[in-house]
Amino acid sequence: MGQDTARAIELYRAGRRDEALALAEQALREAPGDSGALNLAGAILHGMGRLDEARERLERLVALDPLFMQARVNLAVVLQAKGARTEAAAHFRMVAVLKPEVPELQERLGSLLHVLGDYGGAARHLRHAVRLVPGDPDRRVMLAVSLISNGDHAEAAEILTGVLALHPGHADARSHLAAVRLSLGRPDLTEVMLSDAVSPDGAALAGEDADLLARARLYRRIAGDAGRPQMPDGLLVRAPFSVLSGYGDFAQHFVRSLMECGQSLRLVGLTGEESWRPSFADPILQAAVRRLGEPLRPRLALSVLTPPLVEPVPGVPTVNYTMFEGPRISPSFAACSRRHDLVIVPTDSSRLAWIAAGHPEDRIRVCPPGIAPNPADAGALPLPIAGPRGRGVMDYRVRVLNISDFVARKNLDGLLRVWLRATRAGDDAILILKVGKGGSALVGEMRRLVEQCMRATGRRLEEAAPIALLTDRYDEQAIAALYAMATHYFSLSHGEGWDLPITRAGCLGAGLIAPRHSAYTAYLNDEVAHLIPCTTGPALMPYSTDHYPAFHGLDWWHPDEDAAADILSRVIRDPEGERRDAARHLMDNFTWDAAARRLLDALDAVGGRVGGGARG
Structure with missing residues (x-):
């Protein structure tokens, strides 16, 4: 390392960034292969937002000295800032392989892979980080989040339970575990965990935790209703009715059509009790709308959601109306769908996407929705x-x-x-x-x-x-x-x-x-x-x-x-x-009438005849 480079590093550590860069660039004019000057210039240029110049210096350095690990880390950081995340992950991966004992590298690579959607890869590196620092609860929670994203809910629940056993006040672990337990059909455990919890300032639960607790209690009430013979039979439907989305639109149409077929329904929204109600001119259907929030004995719980959002009700068969846009579904969709009694999709394309991922052919049905002019x-x-x-x-x-x-x-x-x-x-x-x-x-x-x-x-x-x-x-x-x-x-x-x-x-x-x-x-x-x-x-x-x-x-x-x-x-x-x-x-x-009847035919295969309405 030349004198100019050594002096530039001293200036940089003293916070005199511009002077440090000028001296590093002077050193490079005299010795273009000066590794210390290239690395320092790359780091300073990154801090100044001059990403293209930083990338050029660091790529030149890595080409000259492939085993300069800090240079690879700096280059990965610059590439990530430029949006070249796959290239950044490749450099982080090489450093993580050569320096497997550094937990920060494993964590950084795992976090980047999670952002890229590689949840399996993310979990591998985050698991390594946890092994290196077993007492760090935050790293364990990060690992659990990647497992949840990959559909591995049972292992995530085990990890989060362990975190809370040692750190009872860990709010993130509590929230994630509450959500996982609902996804696994255990609202009883969610309710026990959240019912006595308070926020750090002593106030009652708020936000997502409050919604989780409300849904846990709601599902337990519904599960209780399923065992009461005096209750009217019907169908539980959970969907994002009040959200501007394709799933919400489908759900609203299906509810209207199912009610026109004479079905008794109870609606649950994405976060809890649902306020959306369809409108009908028919006075009989108007009366049925007023009963949408009343208890009934559900033969089935029909969700209209992506698979990871489905929350089973204990003792009630779980059916999900969902879809996918590619030739094969993701591992997380496949893992979640295997826990459901039946998957219903709108097209044969989606059916083949589930089958390509190993979903049993006898637990998937096709039911196209209706197509009708929008009232607006x-x-x-x-x-x-x-x-x-x-x-x-x-x-x-x-x-x-x-x-x-x-x-x-x-x-x-x-x-x-x-x-x-x-x-x-x-x-x-x-x-x-x-x-x-x-x-x-x-x-x-x-x-x-x-x-x-x-x-x-x-x-x-x-x-x-x-x-x-x-x-x-x-x-x-x-x-x-x-x-x-x-x-x-x-x-x-x-x-x-x-x-x-x-x-x-x-x-x-x-x-x-x-x-x-x-x-x-x-x-x-x-x-x-x-x-x-x-x-x-x-x-x-x-x-x-x-x-x-x-x-x-x-x-x-x-x-x-x-x-x-x-x-x-x-x-x-x-x-x-x-x-x-x-x-x-x-x-x-x-037509939506035909769609509703196809849906009822598909549901018959799971829970027997749904409701008591006329089918025609």
């Missing part, structure tokens, strides 16, 4: 908004809509690439892209994604037909107005459990363009929609080697962008000649 769409008027070039959106002949959350599975990067490639500035067409549920952060994220897509295609926005990018929060009336604007709906998603937006647009007569995969093949065909061929491959984040966390280690579908661009350009050139109408096909073949 009746009489909805287009929004009076202008495109990016000042022309009113409704003045364009072809108005292509996509409504998506800002998640990698929706393949917005692919959709943008296809639009840039398939359209020209003079086309009489506009893309109406509604992204997310509102938030200023989306503007910057979308801007970066658009820039990446322009670089990938070699085409600027100005060279393509315009894009009206909408990121604000819209109420239901404004969303209906967006659908009223569309002549076409275009999805390039990597996979769908159902896709409510495209079916809603289809009911309104919009022309549909979608990939030939997953749920789309259940309700679309070549006569009513333009379908894009697909292949399968790794589920990666846009322009990254990182896996999409929810699909870590899994594949999804990759729509053929050449074929999609060809379809889109034909539609824009000749919208009438390329017109395909899915409205009648969707509404005639997927």
